Amino acid sequence: xxxxxxxxxxxxxxxxxxxxxxxxxxxxxxxxxxxxxxxxxxxxxxxxxxxxxxxxxxxxxxxxxxxxxxxxxxxxxxxxxxxxxxxxxxxxxxxxxxxxxxxxxxxxxxxxxxxxxxxxxxxxxxxxxxxxxxxxxxxxxxxxxxxxxxxxxxxxxxxxxxxxxxxxxxxxxxxxxxxxxxxxxxxxxxxxxxxxxxxxxxxxxxxxxxxxxxxxxxxxxxxxxxxxxxxxxxxxxxxxxxxxxxxxxxxxxxxxxxxxxxxxxxxxxxxxxxxxxxxxxxxxxxxxxxxxxxxxxxx
Amino acid sequence: xxxxxxxxxxxxxxxxxxxxxxxxxxxxxxxxxxxxxxxxxxxxxxxxxxxxxxxxxxxxxxxxxxxxxxxxxxxxxxxxxxxxxxxxxxxxxxxxxxxxxxxxxxxxxxxxxxxxxxxxxxxxxxxxxxxxxxxxxxxxxxxxxxxxxxxxxxxxxxxxxxxxxxxxxxxxxxxxxxxxxxxxxxxxxxxxxxxxxxxxxxxxxxxxxxxxxxxxxxxxxxxxxxxxxxxxxxxxxxxxxxxxxxxxxxxxxxxxxxxxxxxxxxxxxxxxxxxxxxxxxxxxxxxxxxxxxxxxxxx
Numbered sequence: 001x002x003x004x005x006x007x008x009x010x011x012x013x014x015x016x017x018x019x020x021x022x023x024x025x026x027x028x029x030x031x032x033x034x035x036x037x038x039x040x041x042x043x044x045x046x047x048x049x050x051x052x053x054x055x056x057x058x059x060x061x062x063x064x065x066x067x068x069x070x071x072x073x074x075x076x077x078x079x080x081x082x083x084x085x086x087x088x089x090x091x092x093x094x095x096x097x098x099x100x101x102x103x104x105x106x107x108x109x110x111x112x113x114x115x116x117x118x119x120x121x122x123x124x125x126x127x128x129x130x131x132x133x134x135x136x137x138x139x140x141x142x143x144x145x146x147x148x149x150x151x152x153x154x155x156x157x158x159x160x161x162x163x164x165x166x167x168x169x170x171x172x173x174x175x176x177x178x179x180x181x182x183x184x185x186x187x188x189x190x191x192x193x194x195x196x197x198x199x200x201x202x203x204x205x206x207x208x209x210x211x212x213x214x215x216x217x218x219x220x221x222x223x224x225x226x227x228x229x230x231x232x233x234x235x236x237x238x239x240x241x242x243x244x245x246x247x248x249x250x251x252x253x254x255x256x257x258x259x260x261x262x263x264x265x266x267x268x269x270x271x272x273x274x275x276x277x278x279x280x281x282x283x284x285x286x287x288x289x290x291x292x293x294x295x296x297x298x299x
Numbered sequence: 300x301x302x303x304x305x306x307x308x309x310x311x312x313x314x315x316x317x318x319x320x321x322x323x324x325x326x327x328x329x330x331x332x333x334x335x336x337x338x339x340x341x342x343x344x345x346x347x348x349x350x351x352x353x354x355x356x357x358x359x360x361x362x363x364x365x366x367x368x369x370x371x372x373x374x375x376x377x378x379x380x381x382x383x384x385x386x387x388x389x390x391x392x393x394x395x396x397x398x399x400x401x402x403x404x405x406x407x408x409x410x411x412x413x414x415x416x417x418x419x420x421x422x423x424x425x426x427x428x429x430x431x432x433x434x435x436x437x438x439x440x441x442x443x444x445x446x447x448x449x450x451x452x453x454x455x456x457x458x459x460x461x462x463x464x465x466x467x468x469x470x471x472x473x474x475x476x477x478x479x480x481x482x483x484x485x486x487x488x489x490x491x492x493x494x495x496x497x498x499x500x501x502x503x504x505x506x507x508x509x510x511x512x513x514x515x516x517x518x519x520x521x522x523x524x525x526x527x528x529x530x531x532x533x534x535x536x537x538x539x540x541x542x543x544x545x546x547x548x549x550x551x552x553x554x555x556x557x558x559x560x561x562x563x564x565x566x567x568x569x570x571x572x573x574x575x576x577x578x579x580x581x582x583x584x585x586x587x588x589x590x591x592x593x594x595x596x597x598x
Binding site for chain 2: 218
């Protein structure tokens with residue numbers, strides 16, 4: 001089955017102690033879509049400006065990503081610029097130019113409205129809701145978010161949470177949302193806000209999934225070198241949804257493995273600037289690393 | 300087989316947002332010895348003052364801990380007082396009274412010198428070396444440390460490292476010792492300093508073991524409530540060594556499981572002040588939690 005992914009499609013200028021890379025392909029939907037594409041067909045919903053490089057459209061196409069829902073509007077593509085500190089754990093935004101994103105209203109082509117799997121990647125919760133309202137009867141809906149929306153759009157986010165099957169967020173966001181330091185307490189509090197499945201990401205420390213069949217501690221694949229963690233969380237949730245859409249049987253039977261695939265694809269994402277590493281891997285590289293992660297965790 | 304454990308034996312006064320507990324039984328050797336005692340016979344080497352409460356000697360004895368190597372000297376027992384912040388991740392020392400510990404020279408009773416498993420729990424590396432020099436031909440020697448020794452006794456520590464089978468330290472100490480942010484790079488650098496097995500602890504994020512059979516990502520057991528993390532690291536290494544001493548077959552076959560037991564006993568330690576929780580569990584509680592950790596990590 002296929003996955004519809006809505007989110008930001010952007011140009012990222014990223015500075016790390018290891019180098020500087022201007023105008024990379026970025027945005028939550030770009031990372032999530034490429035990650036999902038290793039597993040199942042993807043329909044991308046987003047907006048770019050007329051300055052959006054043709055080579056990035058070609059990149060999406062090489063990954064078989066359906067671009068019928070990608071609007072190309074007069075104006076500039078959303079441009080984000082950020083800088084990472086030496087240990088890659090903290091980043092600061094240098095510049096945010098919304099461009100055509102400022103007036104973005106996602107409109108779903110009719111065939112998109114029946115897509116069974118929906119990933120509302122990180123954008124304003126109002127836009128996530130707007131997309132969800134256009135869907136017929138999706139089988140499984142997941143959303144990601146970021147601290148910004150907790151700060152400026154919490155009522156919308158709370159409205160969204162009631163309509164999700166799965167909600168993915170990182171540990172500091174979970175803490176901010178629930179006022180709970182304890183991970184298990186935070187998971188419980190988020191379930192009470194709606195979602196059946198909650199996944200809290202902890203960066204290089206892995207993630208924890210909570211659902212009807214209990215909890216799952218998902219390890220992160222240990223990396224020799226983190227080049228650029230931008231998009232790792234988007235890759236995580238993209239691969240997770242791509243795997244779920246492709247897998248046979250009930251969600252409960254597949255979601256642990258889906259989270260593991262998320263963890264593995266996120267690890268590849270961190271090994272290059274932007275999507276440079278992720279776009280150079282094949283499904284067999286992902287499966288190999290998953291097998292290695294299994295060996296690393298076996299007891 | 301039995302484990303000889305040398306380290307500090309102290310009275311800890313611990314303040315957390317949850318409460319204040321004066322003069323608890325503490326010290327690296329106390330925590331490690333109780334943790335190891337669930338698995339194998341333990342010989343404790345340490346020093347206390349005449350003020351050391353008789354009930355704490357009885358506590359050691361209830362755990363079958365051999366006290367022939369515990370000196371009782373005129374003067375006061377080592378007293379540490381500390382305070383934890385709300386999220387339990389940072390603590391500050393309020394007071395350190397060395398007492399009889401200031402002039403402590405561990406002297407091993409003759410039968411102790413042939414103990415096959417030796418745990419040099421956290422004390423000055425010079426004292427760890429002094430104990431090691433008194434041992435006949437131990438089968439397996441492990442040591443723990445703390446940031447203080449990296450700051451003030453690095454040459455001794457480096458001397459010690461060459462003589463260890465296993466070295467256990469936490470992530471910030473590993474970073475300080477190796478100047479490497481990356482965990483895998485730090486593991487490699489520490490192996491080059493001597494030990495065949497290196498275990499880096501990451502608190503509530505689990506630990507990573509590196510040895511001749513590769514690496515092992517050991518999860519931490521997720522807790523509903525952390526009451527007091529003091530001694531968790533000591534419990535970890537104590538249980539690990541206790542399990543190894545009791546297990547049949549080569550170390551390589553057992554060390555993953557030993558690290559898991561360390562993780563589980565450390566989780567119990569965090570659930571009470573000082574040793575209050577650890578001393579109320581039985582081996583079956585440990586095995587139950589290990590089985591649960593297995594279920595939480597299975598894929």
